[in-house]
Amino acid sequence: MLCILALISAIAPLSTDMYLPGLPIMAESLDTSAASVQLTLTTFMAGLGIGQLIIGPISDGIGRRRLLLGAAAITTLASAACALAPNIEFLIGARLIQGLSGGAAIVLARACIADRARGNGAAKLFSIMMIIGGVAPVVAPLLGGVLLGPVGWRGIFWVLTAAGAVMVAGVLTLVPETLPPERRHGGGLKALVANLGYVTGNRRYLGYALAFIFGFGALFSYIAASPFVVQNVLGLTPSQFSMVFAVNAVGMVAAATITARLLGRLSARTLLNFGVALLTISGAVLFCTAALFNSTNPAALLIPLFVSVSSIGFIMGNATALAQGEVTAAAGTGSALMGAGQFGLAAAVSPLVGIAGPDTAVPMAIAIPTFGLLAALSLALFARKADAAN
Template sequence: MPSDPVRVTPPRDEAPPQRSIPVPMLLSLALLSAIAPLATDMYLPGLPRVVDDLHTSPSSVQLTLTTFMLGLAAGQLLVGPLSDGLGRRRPLLVGTVLLTLAGLGCALAPSIAVLVVVRFLQGLTGGIGVVVARAVIADRTSGDQAARLFSVMMIITSAAPVVAPLLGGALVGPIGWRGVFYVLTGLALVMLFAVARFVPETLPADRRHPVEARVIAGNIAAVLGDRRYLGYTLSFGIGFGAMFAYISASPFVIQDIMGFSPGMYSVLFAINALGIGIAGWVNTRLVGRLHPRRLLAIGVGALLTVGVAMLVVALVAPDVHWLLLVLMFCLTSTFGLTAGNATALALGEVRERAGTGSAVLGTLQFTVGAIVSPLVGIGGSTSVVPMALTVFVCTVLSAAAFATTVRSAH
């Protein structure tokens, strides 16, 4: 094994020529990656109206969120490996066309059953953009440049959770929940134009794999068999579980337990999301001075520290609300240090299968989120301990996964 513990790309995978990614192309890729929070958070303020308009129950409407997330995970796992054989541009174009049609289907849905189905399709087709956007960057960059670009994308996409609920809340009143889906359909059309105009094919024909079930299964097995890729991916995915624990529990913790108003909750949520962008910007300035692996180690260490501190505060001083709010901000901010670096390092390990590697990474991310979400609700709206405990467990497992990459480097 190589003696250098910070090698990003193993000797068997030749790094691509370092080609710059123009700003319009990077913005197009960021918009593709932002479709998940946009399609989720813009829709949330209209949920009560969906219950009334479609004569259904709140639990049935919640299924439209669940099926969207399942579709998002399935879309990445399906199309990521296919893009290693078909190239990047064709799946992006076809997927964005289908995303547009799915958004239109949501806007026109006559019943809750139809809405549940088309929301799954919207997630499925939205997952195509998410997974292929990461693969495109991995095709053209590596090392410091890749980490910097993934961090820039994180800054851009972190704005989506801030803007989306505010925009959705402003739109639901005048145009209704169906109007929100028409707006999302319009955004999908903008994405289609951006892909067609600014995103060229980035995977040469001689680097593609045959589109066969045996080959796709082999590619998945190959990336899962790469210990360092798996370590970086698990560190990122399980670390995201801590973030999702906060996202799922924060409405109840901040409003029901701490007593803040819904408006103040939106402000605090926006501040915490802004922390991701700030940390991501700091990361872009540090990449080049510090290796992405070193920055990831700092981020994972900070994440573990926050996890321990949050559990201690939840058990010992749960009424010190300002301290919990500070820790929530620190928790979200660490994501700006870990996400871009972990993604660059993970995909650097499996460069010849970047689409498959991106798919496994994204699928793990949202699968962990789906597992974590019900766990933080065990305590209802009376205790912060379930959230803190879930965050703590996720941070410990994330740090343990990162530690395996250190051992496998020697």
């Protein structure tokens, strides 16, 4: 069950990273501009956020399994539609549907775990799911590059269709209903407003959720800027960039693995604090190197960048578990708000880290420690005050 939920959670990086190598060929194949092809990424990211925001609260009223099965099925069909797209307008629409259904599947997968586990146990499960799902950012760009030649960009979407079919089969056979009828809320606008009020009124939830969102903001700053920083600023080749990307992803997965092993001896909150501190300090070193000293030495930039990316492995699983543990009565709504904030911030970060052009690392070096500081402030202003009040 955990492996299937991890695969579902990995649909975002798989659907984002696998087809990126084929963007120039797609523009030529569909007789359109590069900007129009890039819009397929924007609509997918927007769909991810909107899908989570809609389906999460609904699932608190009617349960998870039926919605999860429907979302997985629609994701599969949307991937097939992308593969068959006759023009760019059709592809943009199919990517939006793929994002909406993929976002719904992600929020439901997270809610299924929150229904079943609490405290350090939940943190361990979320960390294990992150380990499994963390393979996707490592494999996806490499797999996309390998597949592009033999099967083309349409073949990549057929591979995503096959992954969707595995998701559907996995939900059918391995994922039971995790929210029993007695724990569900009545439907309608009144129940939705009540759930939103319950979730946003919990200060500790807000602190942990914001730490999660800002941690992802730091990660996406790296994802959006690193192709230009590594190749244009540091002068490395595309294949060397793929190796740097893979090594950093391995560091993040290794941190999540350490988290899973330490939980029980250390609390999820302690590990979260460590991850946020590590992100902020390594980000500050990166800022000094790139912005203050304007260094283009690969080691001087890549070492603090590796530590910053690795620190996310201590943040995401623990912050998710702690936030969800605060709002167990409306886990779907809580997960939806986190997901919407996560991908909404990602959509805003992407143009910001490129605002100074493709030949500088300064915007990324500013963004990463800034998000680390915002995560630390969120924990200090919300979670700790609430703890003291109790």
